[in-house]
Amino acid sequence: MEKYKIVGYPTILLLKPDGEELDRIVGANKPEKFLVSLEGFRTGSTYLSNYLTRLEDSPNDVDLMFKIAEKYTDRGDSENAKEYFSQVVETSKNDEQKATASYELAMFDLKEDKTESVSKFANEFGETELGIRAGMKLAGYFEKKKELEKAYKTYWKVVEKNPRNANALNAFAWFSAENEMHLEKALEAAIVAVKVSEKSPQIVDTLAEVYFRMGKNKEAIESIQMAIDKDPEDSYYKEQLEKFKKAQTANK
Secondary structure: OHHHOOOOOOEEEEEOOOOOEEEEEEOOOOHHHHHHHHHHHHHOOOOHHHHHHHHHHOOOOHHHHHHHHHHHHHOOOHHHHHHHHHHHHHHOOOHHHHHHHHHHHHHHHHHOOOOHHHHHHHHHOOOOHHHHHHHHHHHHHHHHOOOHHHHHHHHHHHHHHOOOOHHHHHHHHHHHHHHOOOHHHHHHHHHHHHHHOOOOHHHHHHHHHHHHHOOOHHHHHHHHHHHHHHOOOOHHHHHHHHHHHHHHHHOO
């Protein structure tokens, strides 16, 4: 499947008998959206070739440019995707569409180890969902590069801009717990995240992990039990409980 540059799973390919690609669906979709995609398969209306032909007839159609850029992205063709996303940024009068195209261009830069455009985007759009996502992607990039202090500062910047965003708080707290950095701040963030998320089990697990890393095994056990009460079938939370109990016993 390397030939087709699969960029995400699941991916459904529509091919000619000779193996030439006509179209693809990337990622899991809700039934209604999936049926729309299948109809595009049937009629050919969503083929990349169809969009390119239509753009020749309507060269200023920004919506078509955006769709073509998305098609190239799904195919792993970054050069062509960047070309069309750049055209969208230059010509679109739709702020949301322009911001999305800018985000995608920044993500392509990040794959090439270029961080400046991602940082700029995160600063400019920091209080939007795309801005939060960009900031967290950048922090994750630094984390993978083992540049932990940069990662910490980047996560924290996202939290400062979005002090009530459960996902941002949770990501910051989990990173800090895993790397045992600034645990007091991580605890504050995790407590707020639990409250904002209305005790989401995944986020309560982060709180438990922070307590554990701080050596507060009793609080870790109490917290993970909350997650188990919310989702009693999840085996991971039960494993966490056993880990915390063993640590508590060892410290007696």
